[in-house]
Amino acid sequence: MSASAGGSGVVQVAGEVVANRRVGAYHHLTIVAPGVAELARPGQFVALAVGGPTSANLLRRCFSLHKVKASGTYGGTLDVVVAAHGPGTQWLTGLSAHDAVDVVAPLGRPFPLPAEPVPCVLVGGGYGSAPLFWLAEALRERGCHVEMVLGAASEDRLFGVVEARRSADGVTVTTDDGSAGRRGWVSDVLGEVVDRTGAGVVYACGPMGMLRSVTEVAQAHGAVAQVAVEESMACGIGVCMTCVMPVRGTDGTTRMVRSCVEGPVFRGDLVRWDAIGGGITRVPEDAVGAPRPGGH
Numbered sequence: 001m002s003a004s005a006g007g008s009g010v011v012q013v014a015g016e017v018v019a020n021r022r023v024g025a026y027h028h029l030t031i032v033a034p035g036v037a038e039l040a041r042p043g044q045f046v047a048l049a050v051g052g053p054t055s056a057n058l059l060r061r062c063f064s065l066h067k068v069k070a071s072g073t074y075g076g077t078l079d080v081v082v083a084a085h086g087p088g089t090q091w092l093t094g095l096s097a098h099d100a101v102d103v104v105a106p107l108g109r110p111f112p113l114p115a116e117p118v119p120c121v122l123v124g125g126g127y128g129s130a131p132l133f134w135l136a137e138a139l140r141e142r143g144c145h146v147e148m149v150l151g152a153a154s155e156d157r158l159f160g161v162v163e164a165r166r167s168a169d170g171v172t173v174t175t176d177d178g179s180a181g182r183r184g185w186v187s188d189v190l191g192e193v194v195d196r197t198g199a200g201v202v203y204a205c206g207p208m209g210m211l212r213s214v215t216e217v218a219q220a221h222g223a224v225a226q227v228a229v230e231e232s233m234a235c236g237i238g239v240c241m242t243c244v245m246p247v248r249g250t251d252g253t254t255r256m257v258r259s260c261v262e263g264p265v266f267r268g269d270l271v272r273w274d275a276i277g278g279g280i281t282r283v284p285e286d287a288v289g290a291p292r293p294g295g296h
């Protein structure tokens with residue numbers, strides 16, 4: 001069963017779990033979701049209903065689209081990589097084959113692809129690697145040289161290292177504790193990968209702190225950063241304003257924009273990282289509509 005949301009390029013479908021596999025610290029779920037693959041692009045995300053039809057968890061939970069398939073044994077499918085965190089993700093990771101899950105996808109803006117072949121570095125932190133393999137494929141189809149830098153706190157929190165070796169022309173792995181690859185952060189090795197490859201674009205997905213460092217390193221080494229943020233989202237469709245974050249426009253003005261519809265992919269150098277940190281996003285004083293002393 002499927003319904004188009006007013007021709008906006010989003011579908012809501014009654015999905016069915018095909019497989020739920022454990023991959024290190026994560027669960028890799030494949031869900032039958034006809035119609036999604038035809039509309040989706042790398043960098044977009046899916047909002048999944050959690051808890052079943054009688055659940056008090058009314059808000060959907062958002063996940064990067066890892067893979068999509070337009071057809072196959074089960075009809076169209078989508079894949080997501082889920083870290084069990086709170087009640088919603090625990091419910092999802094507990095699902096078995098044939099269980100139902102309601103799907104709204106694809107949401108958000110995809111990663112912009114370069115018009116000309118240009119070397120690119122794709123950087124993933126933990127499950128943030130999930131959307132990068134499909135992106136790597138799209139970039140290589142366009143003739144781009146693609147390298148990946150995958151990082152995590154420890155080996156079990158890395159996602160997709162084996163797949164990366166197939167999807168990319170070169171792979172560098174880092175872990176905070178040195179249990180796999182080079183000890184340290186992705187940002188510690190990124191500069192040398194950008195210099196060696198002459199990368200013009202760095203694409204990244206992962207925690208906010210990582211995206212900020214990736215942006216700084218990319219800029220310092222002459223590359224543009226395109227970052228996919230994972231801000232808390234409640235509605236996922238631009239209605240509730242839970243997900244707003246300060247981003248400079250091309251006119252230099254900072255506005256609070258909705259990361260679910262204006263993002264989740266932003267040019268890193270336009271994000272006001274100075275107002276984001278410690279799990280809190282502030283409204284910078286110079287942002288349009290910021291509260292003024294004595295104002296109402």
Ligand SMILES: Cc1cc2nc3c(=O)[nH]c(=O)nc-3n(C[C@H](O)[C@H](O)[C@H](O)COP(=O)(O)OP(=O)(O)OC[C@H]3O[C@@H](n4cnc5c(N)ncnc54)[C@H](O)[C@@H]3O)c2cc1C
Nearest residue numbers: 059061062063064081082083085086087088089230233234
């Ligand atoms: C674009 C995007 C991509 C993501 N991709 C992945 C991924 O690939 N894999 C993965 O594991 N995780 C991903 N996440 C994170 C994932 O959505 C959260 O970890 C998940 O929502 C946690 O749900 P929970 O019920 O387990 O945890 P909880 O912490 O109990 O619930 C978090 C949810 O509560 C709601 N919420 C929280 N704060 C507020 C608030 N102040 N007002 C209203 N609602 C609120 C939101 O719906 C939020 O998603 C992504 C997030 C985003 C935004």
Ligand code: FES
Nearest residue numbers: 236238240241260
């Ligand atoms: S999550 Fe509701 S506006 Fe973005």
